[in-house]
Amino acid sequence: MKNLLIIFLIFIASIHYVSAEGYPKSRPNESDGPTIVKIAFYIIDIENIDNKKQSFTADVIIRLKWKDSRLSGIEKAIPLNAIWNPRIQIYNLRDVDARFPEVVKILKGDTIQYTQRYYATLSSPLDFSEFPFDVQTLPITLLSFGFTPQEVVMDFEVAGGADKFSVSDWNIENIGAKTSIIKASFFQDGLEVIERPRLDYEFKANRHIQYYWWKVLSPLMVILFLSWAVFWIDPSQVGAQVGVSGTSILTLIAFLYKLDNILPPVSYLTHLDNFVFTTLGLVFFAYLEALVSTTFALKGKKDFALKLDYIFRIAYPIIFTIILLIFWA
Structure with missing residues (x-):
């Protein structure tokens, strides 16, 4: 079931939108190797960890940066779908409310920056065998649905957040980020395998005993x-x-x-x-x-x-x- 979800999202991400303003839609510098996307997180709050639904609610800002010299000199904000973008989405997402406009800014040095604030409910498989002494890992998992690891590389840049979260019965600590490659196949024989780059930003949650x-x-x-x-x-x-x-x-x-x-x-x-x-x-x-x-x-x-x-x-x-x-x- 999870593999079918990945395949469906990859299909949606593969649809190319026509830019009315003529911005380039192809990946920048394709012959120079993969496009490096730097990713930063700012955790505003973690409100709730739901034992029954095995999920948690987070208020987080995610910032993406990549290079594209073709957009150099443009000062106005550009709609995200009007240009090439790495099509990075939250993989373990259940429900979300995006708070910022879907636009990018062109910074100095040909750097493209996309910042979005998500109020999201995220799934997280919880192991309760040691309850109430259990220690849970809460991930924010990002996936580039439109590109392979040879085309896009996700690189963790920096993270920040509030000193204290509003979730009352847990102590939340930052673990850090790790990158990997997720594989999914159309059929169980595994003959046709799709690979996509993945980044997990994780927290450790301890109950107040x-x-x-x-x-x-x-x-x-x-x-x-x-x-x-x-x-x-x-x-x-x-x-x-x-x-x-x-x-x-x-x-x-x-x-x-x-x-x-x-x-x-x-x-x-x-x-x-x-x-x-x-x-x-x-x-x-x-x-x-x-x-x-x-x-x-x-x-x-x-x-x-x-x-x-x-x-x-x-x-x-x-x-x-x-x-x-x-x-x-």
Whole structure:
């Protein structure tokens, strides 16, 4: 499906527009090798990272520069489609609002400059296996749909941006840019392969883990302390022991439904899922121990039942501490 999208965009990009003002439409200095396009980024803001849709919203300015001596001396702004241009587009684009006019400026030294501001929603495959300790890579991927790597070379020039972004639950850091070549074929046999130059400007996103301490860890600790209380109740008090341990299980199950608003909707278990289900197993173990100790107490072995409760008064918090260190340290 992705290859078909690339092929469609290449077809659209290959359409030549006729310039009413007679500006050259062919690539400048074709015999001298590939045209070098210098690319700069300025990140105004990253507003949102959507776990469910696996996308992020960015407000970014992208500047392209290339040489074309045929346009030397022109002082007015020229429509982008009226001249030759590298036809560079955002590859992982889902939705966009372009804010600047589609025009280029002729700078000194025969340099053509095209600057555009995009308010865009961009796709990004997110891996939630380590959630909420996951580190995500957010790319802005540019592709020259109209030309091969032998015709256009994308060269990262410079990047800048705001010191702080408005996305509240993530810490965003700049990684940098890398260039590569993307390949797509019309058919699965791979006999006809199209190559296009690609540039990825990437960010690293880390979650603010304090939110999950308060929203997940703290309520779970309260539920675990509630289940721990069963070891302090006289084992002959069957109703009290079973009632406390059963209430702990039901409370935890209700809490799991609340977690649906926090956990990403994926088909595999995340790090947080494993912690929650381990905690559920520990609470269920307290319930089983309550049944065993009350059974021994009813059979006249109350001393053994008391000894069993005493052992787990000490073992239960130790086991939970070990689990806590494994998952949250």
